[in-house]
Amino acid sequence: MAYFSKHYHNPGTAPGTLVAKTESRRPVNLHLLDYTEEHVEEVSLASAADCREYLARESKTWIQVNGQADPDTLRNLGDLFDLHDLALEDVLNTGQRPKVELYDDQLFLIAAMPFYDGENLEIVQISLFVGKNYLICLCPLDEDPFEPVRKRMRMPNNRRFSSRGIDYLLYALLDLITDSGFPVLEQFGYQLEEMETDLLENPNQQTLAQIHGLKRELLVLRRVLWPQRELLTSLMRTEDQLINADTQVYFRDCHDHSVQIIELLESFREMATSMLDIYLSSISQRTNETMRVLTIIATIFIPLTFVVGIYGMNFEHADSPWAMPELGWYYGYPMVWAVMIAITGGLIWFFRRRGWM
Known part of the structure; x- marks a missing residue:
């Protein structure tokens, strides 16, 4: 993946400007889940304006937007939920640093969700708006990665979501985003084991390229996971009215998972660096072995050359x-x-x- 992946407007553009990027966009899918202690209602929306009828209810509403959100969709959501222009600009210009910001009576969060697409590391920006009784989650992926959370909410007699505020739903989504780092690090672990075997058996230029590629991906991953840890720390210690005291213990658990992931990440970075040293040592040792054999052969033939030269x-x-x-x-x-x-x-x-x- 690229070292610099942030999308941005031209320098001098007015703040809060929403301009579509030139590349082709994937279609946007809006899914709404409205829930109370008695029922859970799910609907697919044709446009953001269809959310209006749910705002007057006493229920809690989760609006999931999948696909690359276009400026019109963001403007409609912004007008409907009174979202800040700067926050909408951060949603459109992906590659933002994970953070949490407070706008009046709303929380705006940007989180980074890493995953493997089969061969390469990908990092997706997840944008979340949290109000008193609603949560808007914007994800650029076509497939909804939060289906496991929705599946738990559909289960009968599941009062974890219905009996708590919208902040518990925010925790569930952030917990899934944070824990997505574990399978990614598991893939890194497998790669490190294979590289270690190759280094001991047959170090070559391909192994060196793999080590450099792995170090690069670990560096990119570290660049987003450290600020995400700060995000969870802020939620764990915040005194905002949108985060209840009984939910902060869950954010502490999520923060603990983030710390574990970062510790594994730092361990893997040290292992990758040590493997580079091992590669250089192996190449140097192979060169020394070759030079020793050639020196022995030359030493043996020196007196023989002397004898045949005399005669x-x-x-x-x-x-x-x-x-x-x-x-x-x-x-x-x-x-x-x-x-x-x-x-x-x-x-x-x-x-x-x-x-x-």
Whole structure:
């Protein structure tokens, strides 16, 4: 994934400007879930204006917007729920830093949900508006990742949601977003194990590229998980009227999960860094082994080259006292071979005794 993934307006654009991005958009699906202690009602909406009739009720309303929200949908939601222009701009310009902001009687949150699309790490921005009796969740994915929460709400005699305020629904969604980091880190763990095996058996350039790619993804993940931990810390300690005291204990549990994920993340980053050191050490060791073998071979052939160089001079004169008698000797040739074999065997024995072979 890209190092810089934030969408932004041109410098100098007025704050709160909603301009559609040029790339193709996926269709927007609006799903509304209205619930009380007695019933749970679900409907699919054709437009944001269809939410109006539910605002006058005493029930709690969850509006789920899936797909890339267009400016018209955001403006309709903003007019209907009195959402701040700056918050709507942050929703449209994805890649924002996880944060929580208070606008009058509303909470605006941006959370980051990591997941694997099969091969690569993806991080999705989830935007949430929380009011007294409503929660608006905007997710750019086509498939709704919060179906497990909706399934729990449909269960009969489930009073965890109906007997508590809308802040408990906010906790349930943030808990799912936070826990989505565990399967991602599990995938990182599998990759680290495979890379460790490759490093020990056959380190190569492909393994090096995989290590650098993994370090890059861990860095990107760290960049969004640390501020998300701060977000949960703020909710855990906030005194805002939208967050009840009996719900803060659940946010503490969610914060604890975030701490565990960050600790695992930091451990994996250290392991990836150490694997890079192991790769460099392995390559250096392989180079040293190769140089040692070549040095031994060269050392063995140095005296042999000297011997054949001497006897290859062919200085032979019958009357000279400095002539080489071996050149005319009947057993001269096999004797030279015997000397060279003896030198080779002696050097090999010496190298093995010193532990160089």
